[in-house]
Amino acid sequence: MAKSIVAEFTKGLWKEIPPFRLVLGLCPTLGVTTSMKNGIGMGLATTFVLLCSNILVSLLRKVIPSKVRIACFIIIIATFVIVVEQMMAAYAYTLFMDLGVFIPLIVVNCIVLGRAEAFASKNGIATSAADGLGIGVGFTLSLASLGAVRELLGTGSLKGDIFGFLPYHFSNIFGSSFEPFGFAVQAPGAFIALGLMLCAMNLIPSK
Amino acid sequence: MVIAILVMLGIGAACGIILSVASKVFYVYEDPRISQVEYFLAGANCGGCGFAGCGAAAVAIVEGKASPGICVAADSESAINIAGVMGVDPGTAEPIKSLNTCSGGDRAVDKFIYNGAMSCAAMATLYGGKRVCSIGCMGMGDCIKACKFDAIHMGPHGFPVIDEFKCVGCGACASVCPKNLLSVKSMSQRLLVFNEEDQALAPCQQTCPAEIDIPKYIHLIKEGDYEGAVNTIRERNPLLLSCGRVCPHPCENYCRRAIEDDEAVSINQLKRFVADYEMNSGRRYPISCAPDTDKRVAIIGGGPAGVSCAYFLRRLAIIPRFMKTCPNWVASPAMAFPNTDCPTRFSTGKSRVFSTWGLMCTTTPAWGVISPFRACEKKAMTPFSWASVPGRTTNWAFLGRISRASGRGSISCLQSRIRRKSAFPSANARPLWAVGTPPLTV
Amino acid sequence: MEYIELIVATIFVNNILLAQFLGNCPFLGTSKKMETAAGMAMAVIFVLVMAGVITWVIYAWLLVPYKLEFLRTIAFILVIASLVQFVEMFLKKSMPALYAGLGIFLPLITTNCAVFGVCVLNIDKEFGFMQSLVASFGYAAGFGLALILFAGVRERILLARVPKPLQDTSIALVTAGVLSLSFYAFRGMV
The missing domain is CATH 1.10.1060.10 (Alpha-helical ferredoxin)
Structure with missing residues (x-):
């Protein structure tokens, strides 16, 4: 049992890491990753919703009638999204403003609904929680790395903090002669950076 | 807090009421079996069954105009499930696959630079395509676009390659190819x-x-x-x-x-x-083998020809049974080709293949009554007459009978081919195929 | 004039797929074939205009008077889901021909973030009723335009020789980036 919980957790970190291996949830991936800070913030917010909704769906999986299960899952997810929205508005207001419309959009993020439907509605609480946490952490890592790549190329430096904690600041990583590649933090850069990162992931065999 | 709950309840109730009223007002009567049948169909809307989409196919099945097994995309299990819904026998069919016969592709040089619409149909109207080869694939990929199952991809050499695992044989690719290069056939049709x-x-x-x-x-x-x-x-x-x-x-x-x-x-x-x-x-x-039939064939002799014969019959879903005197199971290579460096492992390897196909071999002395002429000579038994055995026939007569019965040219084509070419190994045939109308088993 | 400006802004300058990044899952999923892309585009225009108007009404006339703005997310998603279901039933009964064309795309729209996103954007930008209506249509038309353009490009990619690691989603994303770059040129127009 313990082993399978660990396995459910770790599969989200590499084997089924969204959005690279599991091509879902592209909107926030493309929309918010202008900096590493935003990527991490979005990832953590999604992780919270994933974890909570997975646990609640798993708890209620025997109660919810299968005909209206999708509607019920969406309501459960929407509830936790509102919780996250209000919490971020209260404690991380600048991040909340940066992420803007993408916070309420977690409701329609296919990763969250997909895990509720495909996993939590069929498995126990502990494994569902591990699955939600694993996928969420994987998603956070992906967003953070994509954000870091785009921020580095676009501004030449990395700076920010994680929800007001752990401030980091690396400026002029490529040296002072580096001319920031502004394209990378603009809209077209998001698509191309994600496409090329996906290509890099494909070069590594999945086993 | 109370207002929040009330408003949410209000919205929920309003939505619920509107939807339930709508489901009554906009109610369209459907046979409940239609949705059940449609649930088991593949849902790809490929049209391979000959109906416009899965919904139309489900209606046709429920109305009895189509058999439960018409869905080419779904597996046999779904046919059984549909048959369960309808309360009829599923019936079996051999899977059909698409085949591209042209492997020319980029090897044919271009006669002109084509800048028109990216479709084979459009290109074919312009001097029959840009490539000098006027009968081959043009490589614009109409078949790829037509495939609903992601089973055709453009290969590295400019002609499409079919993934047989994904192909369901719906025939969409064959119908769009302007050069008629693709064909959808079952394994036995190809054979x-x-x-x-x-x-x-x-x-x-x-x-x-x-x-x-x-x-x-x-x-x-x-x-x-x-x-x-x-x-x-x-x-x-x-x-x-x-x-x-x-x-x-x-x-x-x-x-x-x-x-x-x-x-x-x-x-x-x-x-x-x-x-x-x-x-x-x-x-x-x-x-691949065709689905089993209840036909049985006895084959006398396990040499190269006999083995080939058994092999092809098995793939056509006719279960062969060997009758031979040599105790060594399929000793063909060592005996037929004595002066080669044929590895001795060969026969055991081959026998494993054959036993996985469910081929059976009988080396019983009882067979000696009929088969080996040598035995007849030594023991001075009553001279044996082929014609006297009930149900026995030679391969030529057998093939001729099938071709006449089926009315199709393929078997007679096979027969004439063997005569003309004396092809190795399927021909060269001493009398070794025998078929019994009452199955000739020992 | 104001509305024309709004339409140009929503279709080209702030194109929902290529500049706002909303609705990218169906953008990649349904753009493999032109036929599917066109069907999806029509279905989104149909639903999005209705959803934009209805959610605006709910927000302005129900949530704001009772100071329940925080319930926006859950109320909107509920309304959109019911709306899609309702439209599906309505079409099946009264316009079977249209249903045959759009039917299979309608369930996909419930979880299409473009629809939900536009409803939220209308509120965030403090649009009035008419503005919401026009903006919803503009965003939906922009979605359709980008989707159909992209499907046309992808049909060509199908025939190109793409290096193995770049195949499928990867090359599609890079292509979308190039398409996005061309829409980027509209920036500053309005």
């Missing part, structure tokens, strides 16, 4: 087709008595797909291990590379190589 002399095939393939698709298997070997190469050869010739050693390879005499200024490709050595590869790998690559 019974022989090359016509006016077909524009590669010289090696046209010369090969067994009509193996030589360009294809050499290409697969080049790509490192040895399993695919083995199966390509085995499609036409089950004895690739021995043929790789003893075949006089007329194909190499006609190889274009020999006629030009180079040497011929060592086609036969390549066959031997993949055959040895399969044997040494310890694995036996499966090959």
Whole structure:
């Protein structure tokens, strides 16, 4: 049992890491990753919703009638999204403003609904929680790395903090002669950076 | 707090009421079985069944206009489920797959630069396409776009490649190809087709008595797909291990590379190589067979011809049974080709293949009454007459009867072919096929 | 004039797929074939205009008076889901021909973030009723335009020789980036 919980957790970190291996949830991936800070913030917010909704769906999986299960899952997810929205508005207001419309959009993020439907509605609480946490952490890592790549190329430096904690600041990583590649933090850069990162992931065999 | 709950309840209730009223107002009567049947169909809306989408097919099944097994995309289990809904017998059908016969692609040079619409249909209207080859694939990929199952991809050499695992044989690709290169056929339909002399095939393939698709298997070997190469050869010739050693390879005499200024490709050595590869790998690559029928055939003699005969009959879903005197199970290579370096492991390897097919062999002395002439001579038994055995027939009579009964040309084509070419190994035939109308088993 | 400006802004300058990054899952999923892309585009225009108007009404006339703005997310998603279901039933009964064309795309729209996103954007930008209506249509038309353009490009990619690691989603994303770059040129127009 313990082993399978660990396995459910770790599969989200590499084997089924969204959005690279599991091509879902592209909107926030493309929309918010202008900096590493935003990527991490979005990832953590999604992780919270994933974890909570997975646990609640798993708890209620025997109660919810299968005909209206999708509607019920969406309501459960929407509830936790509102919780996250209000919490971020209260404690991380600048991040909340940066992420803007993408916070309420977690409701329609296919990763969250997909895990509720495909996993939590069929498995126990502990494994569902591990699955939600694993996928969420994987998603956070992906967003953070994509954000870091785009921020580095676009501004030449990395700076920010994680929800007001752990401030980091690396400026002029490529040296002072580096001319920031502004394209990378603009809209077209998001698509191309994600496409090329996906290509890099494909070069590594999945086993 | 209270207002929040009330508003949410209000919205929820309003939505619920509107939807439930709407479901009454906009109610369309449907036979409840239609949705059940549609649930089991593949849902790809491919049209391979001949109806416009899965919904139409479900209606047709419920109305009794179609059989439960018409869905080409779904597996046999879904046919059984649908039959369960309808309360009828599912019936079985052999899976059909698409095949692209053109492997020219980029090898044909272009006669002009084409800048028109990216579709084969459009290109074909302009001087029959941009490539100098007017009968081959144009490589614009109409078939790829037509495939709903992601089973066709543009290959590296400018012609489409079909993924047989994904292909469901819906025929969408065949119907859009303006050059009619793709065809959707079942395995047994393919097995019974022989090359016509006016077909524009590669010289090696046209010369090969067994009509193996030589360009294809050499290409697969080049790509490192040895399993695919083995199966390509085995499609036409089950004895690739021995043929790789003893075949006089007329194909190499006609190889274009020999006629030009180079040497011929060592086609036969390549066959031997993949055959040895399969044997040494310890694995036996499966090959498709038609669904079982209740027909039975007895085969006398387990030499190369008998083995080939059993092989092809088994793939056509007629269960053969060997009658032979040699106690060594399928000793063909060692006996038939004594002076080659045939590995002794061959016969055991082969026997494993054959036993997985459910072929049975009888080496009982009781058979001696009928079969080996030598036994008759030694023991001075009553001279044995072939004609006196009830239900016995020779291969020629058997084939003729089938071709007359089926009314189709394929078997007679096979028959005349064997006569004309005395092809190795399927012909050269001493009388060894026997069929009994009451099954002739011992 | 104001509305024309709004339409140009929503279709080209702030194109929902290529500049706002909303609705990218169906953008990649349904753009493999032109036929599917066109069907999806029509279905989104149909639903999005209705959803934009209805959610605006709910927000302005129900949530704001009772100071329940925080319930926006859950109320909107509920309304959109019911709306899609309702439209599906309505079409099946009264316009079977249209249903045959759009039917299979309608369930996909419930979880299409473009629909939900536009409803939220209308509120965030403090649009009035008419503005919401026009903006919803503009965004939906922009979605359709980008989707159909992209499907046309992808049909060509199908025939190109793409290096193995770049195949499928990867090359599609890079192509979308190039398409996005061309829409980027509209920036500053309005």
